[in-house]
Amino acid sequence: MHESGPNYGKWVAGNRSKWITLLVWIVLALVLNLTLPAVGERENNNAENLADDKASVQAERLAAQEFPNNTGVPALIVWHREGGLQDEDLTNLQQLTEELTSEPVANQSQVVPLHELPPPALDAQLSEDRSTIILPVFFDEAADAAALEEGIKQLEVKAEELYGESPFEADINGDELSARVTGPVGISIDATGLFEDADVSLLIATVLIVLILLLLIYRSPILAIIPLIGVGFAYLVISPLLGMLADQGIITVDSQSVSIMLVLLFGAGTDYCLFIISRFRQLLWQESDKKKALFRAIMNSSGAIAMSGLTVVISLFSLLIAEYGAYQRFAVPFSLSILIMLIASLTLIPALLAIFGRVSFYPFVPRTPELAADHAKKKGKPAPAPRKQKESKIGNIVTTRPWTVIISAVVLLSVFAAFAPQVKYTYDLLSSFPEDVPSREGFKIIGEQFSEGELAPVKIMVDTKGEAVDLPDRLAELDYVNVVSEPQQGAENSQIAGYDVELTINPYSMEAMQHIPDLRAEAEASLAAAGISNPENNVWISGQTAMQYDSEVTSNRDSDVIIPVVIGLISLLLLFYLRSIVATIYLMATVILSYFSALGLGWIIIHYGLGADAIQGAIPLYAFVFLIALGQDYNIFMVSSIWQKRKQMPLKQAIKEGVGETSSVITSAGLILAGTFAVLTTLPIQVLVQFGIITAIGVMLDTFIVRPLIVPSITTVLGKWAFWPGKLTREEESQNAVKQKQM
Numbered sequence: 001m002h003e004s005g006p007n008y009g010k011w012v013a014g015n016r017s018k019w020i021t022l023l024v025w026i027v028l029a030l031v032l033n034l035t036l037p038a039v040g041e042r043e044n045n046n047a048e049n050l051a052d053d054k055a056s057v058q059a060e061r062l063a064a065q066e067f068p069n070n071t072g073v074p075a076l077i078v079w080h081r082e083g084g085l086q087d088e089d090l091t092n093l094q095q096l097t098e099e100l101t102s103e104p105v106a107n108q109s110q111v112v113p114l115h116e117l118p119p120p121a122l123d124a125q126l127s128e129d130r131s132t133i134i135l136p137v138f139f140d141e142a143a144d145a146a147a148l149e150e151g152i153k154q155l156e157v158k159a160e161e162l163y164g165e166s167p168f169e170a171d172i173n174g175d176e177l178s179a180r181v182t183g184p185v186g187i188s189i190d191a192t193g194l195f196e197d198a199d200v201s202l203l204i205a206t207v208l209i210v211l212i213l214l215l216l217i218y219r220s221p222i223l224a225i226i227p228l229i230g231v232g233f234a235y236l237v238i239s240p241l242l243g244m245l246a247d248q249g250i251i252t253v254d255s256q257s258v259s260i261m262l263v264l265l266f267g268a269g270t271d272y273c274l275f276i277i278s279r280f281r282q283l284l285w286q287e288s289d290k291k292k293a294l295f296r297a298i299m300n301s302s303g304a305i306a307m308s309g310l311t312v313v314i315s316l317f318s319l320l321i322a323e324y325g326a327y328q329r330f331a332v333p334f335s336l337s338i339l340i341m342l343i344a345s346l347t348l349i350p351a352l353l354a355i356f357g358r359v360s361f362y363p364f365v366p367r368t369p370e371l372a373a374d375h376a377k378k379k380g381k382p383a384p385a386p387r388k389q390k391e392s393k394i395g396n397i398v399t400t401r402p403w404t405v406i407i408s409a410v411v412l413l414s415v416f417a418a419f420a421p422q423v424k425y426t427y428d429l430l431s432s433f434p435e436d437v438p439s440r441e442g443f444k445i446i447g448e449q450f451s452e453g454e455l456a457p458v459k460i461m462v463d464t465k466g467e468a469v470d471l472p473d474r475l476a477e478l479d480y481v482n483v484v485s486e487p488q489q490g491a492e493n494s495q496i497a498g499y500d501v502e503l504t505i506n507p508y509s510m511e512a513m514q515h516i517p518d519l520r521a522e523a524e525a526s527l528a529a530a531g532i533s534n535p536e537n538n539v540w541i542s543g544q545t546a547m548q549y550d551s552e553v554t555s556n557r558d559s560d561v562i563i564p565v566v567i568g569l570i571s572l573l574l575l576f577y578l579r580s581i582v583a584t585i586y587l588m589a590t591v592i593l594s595y596f597s598a599l600g601l602g603w604i605i606i607h608y609g610l611g612a613d614a615i616q617g618a619i620p621l622y623a624f625v626f627l628i629a630l631g632q633d634y635n636i637f638m639v640s641s642i643w644q645k646r647k648q649m650p651l652k653q654a655i656k657e658g659v660g661e662t663s664s665v666i667t668s669a670g671l672i673l674a675g676t677f678a679v680l681t682t683l684p685i686q687v688l689v690q691f692g693i694i695t696a697i698g699v700m701l702d703t704f705i706v707r708p709l710i711v712p713s714i715t716t717v718l719g720k721w722a723f724w725p726g727k728l729t730r731e732e733e734s735q736n737a738v739k740q741k742q743m
Helices: 004-013 017-035 055-066 087-102 119-124 145-163 183-218 221-247 255-284 290-321 325-361 369-378 393-400 402-417 438-449 471-476 516-529 544-578 581-609 619-645 651-682 686-723 727-742
Strands: 073-080 108-111 132-139 178-182 458-463 481-484 496-503 539-542
Touching: 004 017, 004 290, 004 325, 017 221, 017 325, 055 458, 055 496, 055 539, 055 544, 073 145, 073 183, 073 438, 087 108, 087 132, 087 145, 132 145, 132 183, 132 438, 145 183, 178 183, 178 438, 183 221, 183 255, 183 438, 183 651, 221 255, 221 325, 255 290, 255 325, 255 619, 255 651, 255 686, 290 325, 290 544, 290 619, 325 544, 325 619, 393 402, 393 651, 393 686, 402 581, 402 686, 458 471, 458 516, 471 481, 471 496, 471 516, 516 539, 516 544, 539 544, 544 581, 544 619, 581 619, 581 686, 619 651, 619 686, 651 686
Parallel strands: none
Antiparallel strands: 073 132, 073 178, 108 132, 458 496, 458 539, 481 496
């Protein structure tokens, strides 16, 4: 280690190598961006989350085969006027359907011909208070969100020409006629639009928050820019690499993963830069030769930085074993971005520090007493007083009153963690939209004026084997079923009967999802009563509710598998790096407690503060992987400092100095990382808002409670056993034995 450090520093930050390192990154960024597509150009926001062997996916395939829907994907256009629709409204609407029939908009496959309906039939389509009517317009199933949006825009133009003003821009609670697009088409358009709008605003906000925090913390414009240069070059390399992988079909990327990847890159990437910058600044107060100071900083911090980065890379890469598509799509973009950023922080950042030298910290340049005196003399000023090393107050507290600190901090975190089991989850995509998004507004009106279940019926298919079944009667008796359609006969297998079941509740809700097993049980019981053997193999349930139920089951399976894997992998890395079973156990235990505390405190804020009934079901696993991996970054950096100092001084003094030495940089890094995740709360997408809140809270708990208080206090209490069975324990035992002999 002592030999490789200086040599490694010369390779990346020597007199010539610093320029070579910078040139390599510039050339690499230029070549990759000129020859490969950017990741944003290869996003696929329509990728499936469920594998082909899932029950709902198989049911969808059977439904397409036996009950083909040649009409296409529906856009449900909700027309509404408070106080009741006027005759002129309906006349214009009939004229609109006539125009859509004769001159379809882009990608339109069919429209319900309201203009052909006689007045009584048209009246039957109205809500009970005559304020609302739904116009289904069908679009090509192969059309993506952009193509669907083009068709809807053309439809809106036609409507504006007929009505004289756009009903799609009218207030749904006003007296004027309003129109909103919901259903599968409306939801798809809104989901894509929200994420597309988020990318640019997220990037700008993240850069600004990092820049502002760096300026406030370090008060140096050059130092504030250096980490951003590192992150910028890393992104210029990452984007085309991911674009190439997506272009080759090796991975799939979507807007959500790219958005969170940007936040992770700026937050964690800046942290790694600060770890080496901080050590460089500390050494410049003691070392007059900036090269020696930089090489020592590289030697002292590179191991901890590399280990910190590897814990994050491996943890995020473990998402690849997930079955749920959204989790799996995160694995490569996240882990690759951290890996490239790790390389940049260990090569490009040292090169930039070598180029700028002490000027990096202007106007508060760190100098040795001799250099400070010479600098003052040149300016005709008296030599400044020698810089005093501040004693760490926290270091004193954790070494003198460790049990008080441990008990107080653990009780506080446990109180927050007690709320974690109360968290309620949802897989409802609509609930993650802002309330004023058209598809959500339209869905709300449908629920108020008709039935929420009308938006997404559940399709139950059974193979009757030619027997008479009483399934419709059984379904109609269920209190959560509103309407059961007449049986439909399979196109290829006439013995397969299909029923469209309209629920009385929101088909996207958790309550509706939990009824899928009940519906399956009713269908199997009906087949069994008809004398059909193996009824479980002759029932299929498709529809959005069934798919969300499978999403929940798959997500729970992934959590059960990935969480132990992440804990195991990080534990092995800690054990390899620290050579201590005891330290590995309490470091893992503290970040796990911190995670549950963040989840509980996040629920308090999201549920009781913001009024949300539930959080998105994917958030706990995302938050766990991020917080467990990122939480260990700070532990590794601080503990490695204690471990190094313990070789030259008593343990309590090593803890005191280690905490003091790393407190400022870890606090700075934690604030920046929490700040970048908090940027997600400014977006209009609830899943990102909730993820940002919980992750930012977790980072802050790690930064201000776990790392500075609990971990060093436990280390103080355990004493030499904190290193067991590592080398330091044996050294201490030998030293104690020698002292006893001398006595």
